[in-house]
Amino acid sequence: MTPVILTVFALTYLGMILGGLPFLKLDRTGVALLGAIALVATEAVSEQAALAAIHAPTLILLFSFMVVSAQLRLGGFYDWAARRLGALPVRPLVLLGALIAVAASLSAVFSNDIVCLAMAPVLADLCIARRLDPVPFLLALACAANLGSAATLIGNPQNMLIGETLHLSFPGYLAQAALPVVLGLLVTWGLIGLLTWGRWELPAGVPAPSVHSDERGPNTAGHPEPGRPLNRWQSAKGLVVAALLFAAFLFVPWPRDLMALAGAGLLLTSRRLHSRRMLGLVDWELLVLFMGLFIINGALQQTGLPAQAVAGLAAAGVDLQAPAPLFAASFLLSNLVSNVPAVMLLLPLASAHPQGATLLALSSTLAGNLFIVGSIANIIVVQAAERRGIRISWRRHARVGVPVTVATLGIAAVSLWLGVGAP
Incomplete structure (x- = not known):
């Protein structure tokens, strides 16, 4: 066969x-x-x-955090966060930095794809309302979401797969990934700010946003605004469960998938939000x-x-179990077949080196910023822009994505080589 x-x-x-x-x-x-x-x-x-x-713990962890994110989406938390960011009375460069920090922080816990899906439409509309070019901010959202998701073992699907399959320590991985991710976010802010300096204003001819009716809700003044209105109670429930799970992952040696499943079950037992609506967002x-x-x-x-x-290949002088070849293979395959299939192929090789799992998680995730097709988060942001008449070509994305990817992968490689945070 x-x-x-x-x-x-x-x-x-x-x-x-x-x-x-x-x-x-x-x-x-x-x-x-x-x-x-x-x-x-x-x-x-x-x-x-x-x-x-079929690796059940990975699927359970994925499903559970999809339910947690669904709770926050239905509670309007992501839309509220985007609106608060867009309303900050600060200069565009400061706004860009705040967006990167918030998007990365949320993606480290709630998954980069979900954060981009929820925040991109609201962010685009608010930028246009402020007469700002939304493209730099949308690209920053995608880059920051991918970077932030690399910080934890629950930030994206491939990290969940690596963490659950190789039984990685949640705090141990966080200690190794935190520094390269934080430095990468600072470099991303600097690069996008430098590349778009002096071109913050919305170009003439960009059409007004065409927001669908289900993305709007009345504000207190009776005027429509983008996104779902904030439900403080439902959002608080989701945030409390997420915070408890994050703390448990750090300090409690119980299976992460089962703890996350218990949290998802708690959120599904609601008197207000129908389970059909929550499961519909999975x-x-x-x-x-x-x-x-x-x-x-x-x-x-x-x-x-x-x-x-x-x-x-090892006999021919290319040992894929060694750090450098594994790092290169992860980068190439992640941009060729996408990061989840690439990680599944390379996962058996990652356990041969003490830092192999961390290397695979960081390289496969950071590689996603290179081109639009490198990650689902990029595609979500580009599609949200297109629905509002804003075109982000692959060239315009690459002008940001290529330098961000090269810089952040370089930072990660040096950090791993120096053994920062390694036990």
């Missing part, structure tokens, strides 16, 4: 590169699901082996993508071919 497994794997990762398969209405999730179905249907992988390949497609890739990568590992390929 090895030829079947190799064929399915090759077609699946071709779909990851292209974002789908030619002549078929499939996205990456559909490709991964179809590949897993093909393996089970042809009996290349047994049903028991397919179920065993990214089921991402969970299905994970399950499909778990099965496909598990099948490939069982053939023994990846181990043989790694041994062959």
Whole structure:
């Protein structure tokens, strides 16, 4: 069955590169699901082996924090945070720095994709209302969200996968990642500020935002404003649960996935917010993508071919288990097939070096800022801008994304080389 497994794997990762398969209405999730179905249907992988390949703790942790984020979205917290930022009576450069700090802090706990999805539309509208060019601020949101998510093992899906699979210490990882992330955020602020200096004002001809009715809510003056109105009680519930979980991850040696699941269950037992609304905001497609890739990568590992390929490359002088080659492979693959599939491929190599897991988490996440397709957060921000008549071309994104990526990856590499925060 090895030829079947190799064929399915090759077609699946071709779909990851292209974002789908030619002549078929499939996205990456559909490709991964179809590949897993093909393996089970042809009996290349047994049903028991397919179920065993799915890493339940990662999926549970992902699902649980999606529920926590859904609570905050329905409570209007993200929209409120964006509105408060947009209303700050400060100069554009200071506003940019405040945005980077807030977006990074939220992404470290609530996932970068969710933060960008909730904040990007509100931020774009508020920038236009202030006659500011929204593009630098939207790019800063995406870059800061990706950077901030690298700080913890719950900030993005690939970090959750690495942390749960390799059983990493939550405070231990935080100690190693904090410095390069903070320095990276400062450099990002400086680079975006320098690249957009003197061009803060909104260019002539940019249309007024076209906000959908479900993104507006009446303010106290009776005028429409973007985003959901803040529900203090529902937002407070979500924030308290998130804070308790974060503290528990730092100080309590219990399974993170089970603690997070308990927190999600607590939020679902609500008298005000219907579970249908909260579960409707869960990214089921991402969970299905994970399950499909778990099965496909598990099948490939069982053939023994990846181990043989790694041994062959090591004999040729390229040891992918060494820090530098692993760092380079993570960067390249993350921009080729996206960071989650890249991490699944490289994860077996990360345990060979004491800092391999931290290296893989940082490099795969920071690489996402290079181009628009490098991370879902980038795509979300660009799409939110397009819906408001604001075009962010790949060139304009790259003018910010490339220097930010090179600088932050350099900082991370030096920090890992010096062993900052390592036990």
